[in-house]
Amino acid sequence: MKISDTVVGAGFVAAGAAIAAGTLGYPTLDAGHPGPSLFPRLVGGLMAAFGAVLAARGVRARDVTETVAWRELHRSAGFVNALYVLGGVLAYILLVDRLGFLLMGALVLFVLMWRLQVRLWQALVVAIVFTAAVHFLFAKVLKVPLPPGLLWW
């Protein structure tokens, strides 16, 4: 996901400006001294300034890395792997309360290993054993109430 410094810098300029703009409605202290808004405004301003420097450097160096070849991206195995991680954790967040940690944890683990070309039976065994071990460690030893879901513990 390497893109050009010009674009990253511009992004930070926008973010800094947004932070500063977000503080406009903040209340002030007595005698009009800035209170809650002072620090975020400073941070936003500096972020925009640093972002501008980065962008300027990118322009001067004619950095055009952002041709990440967006159209090629879906064919890159690494990018798809990253999407699997993203999708896996999102699915976990959405479904864990209904299905429980043991099922969801093992499922996400299995799918990720399968995607990374771990042999099927090996992925299955590791997913089950490792999830059970993590469950024991957190739910039994550390007493974290992991969502029980369909299975009874």
Next chain:
Amino acid sequence: MLDNLQAAVGLLTNWNVLLTIAICSVYGLFVGAVPGLTATMAAALLVPFTFFMEPLPALVAIVTMSAMAIFAGDIPAALVRIPGTPSSAAYTDDSYELTKQGKGELVLGVDLVTSAIGGLMGAVILMIAAPLLAEVALRFTSFEYFWLAALGLSATVMIASTSPVKAGLALLVGLFFSTVGVDITLGYPRFTFGVTELLNGVNFIPAMIGLFGVSEVLRNMASASLRLPIAPVRAEGIFRGLAATLWRYKVNMARAGGIGIFIGILPGAGADIAAWIAYAVSRRFSREPEKYGKGAIEPIVDAGTANNACLAADWIPALVFGIPGDSITAIVIGVLFMKGLRPGPMVFEQQPELVYAVYLSFIVANLLMIPFGYLAIKASGTVLRVPRNILMPAILTFCVVGAYAINNSLFDVGLMLAMGVFGYFLEANGIPVAPIVLGMVLGPILEQNFMVSMIKTEWDLTQFFRRPVAIVLGVFTILTWLVPLYPVLGRRLARAG
């Protein structure tokens, strides 16, 4: 002092704590030795566990783990030319070249023993300097704390191993995160967007796990799978000829230890930077600088000593002022805050046994490093062959459960994921993530002390330069801003002279 020492020994020789030390040693050695897993990530993943521990074993756990991890980072540097942690990056090329010349045993022996020596040097200075500084710190007011936080922020940016602009942007991101939630002057909610979970700020631990854990998993999975060609080394040979080599470079070790300790005491700059600076200084004073980078043992002695010395010295500002010395101590301070413990000079008076436990665990960890490290080198072939396509999903599971465990909240898991993607994106574009955690910890210290000072003096800015210690710290901070100009000034002076 003896009472405290005795109390600390008593606390440490409890079987629970001893078991913690053993487990964390193995954990630190493993994470350090696996390329791509950093010591900071190890700390972030350890945090959910420390959250359920008493403060003392929690501190012992992090100290032991980090000392072992910084050494173990040298192993893959020598064997596969990939630094296990950023702290070994400075001398990776030299290490690997020597291994190719068949001197791998000597390299690993030097790595191991200089790490232990450097760590012990740092620990001794920590024991001497921390209580002395704590005496001074008792008289500090909000002005001095403001300058200390400012110095930490400046050092993070100016003494970074990447471009100051990029380190600065990362730091500002962290400072911004630190402003989220209810503000201290009026209790006004900032950047919460109506989300209840954000009223108390961006949750520190899930954010750390995302930035250092999930982003590493993403990075490792997004890169082509690594089949590492591992150079064969026999662990039995690592101590052969070692004494002679170390004796030849005894001056280097002392100098590098000093550099590491100085960088450590400086808030905001960590072991990786200490290694780079020790490497550069070593080349400047070497009789054979032309060999550097092509397989010289001398810089390995220097930088290998400096990074471990720095690791211990990083705890000086953390314990004495509550100002983190590097990203690991930043995580520690974040954890202590949540446990209701505010590191600072008062801890030395009220809970001296905690401070002594940190000293002792550094000494114990660095002594244990020799036998444990030897075993780690022996096992390195196996560790480096651990299938990454199983390891990475397993780490992700730990991240998810660890982020959840703190507040039993799925919001935190989502926060972790967002931070992970963000951290991955930043790293891919050469923006380091470590300054973010420093920003998150230093932000509130900076803002609170500034606001308190201003309200106290009715907005009289000159007060920041009225107290002697504040002046010294202020001048130091401003000198740090001028670091990029030093080479230019040096050349001017040389020409003039």
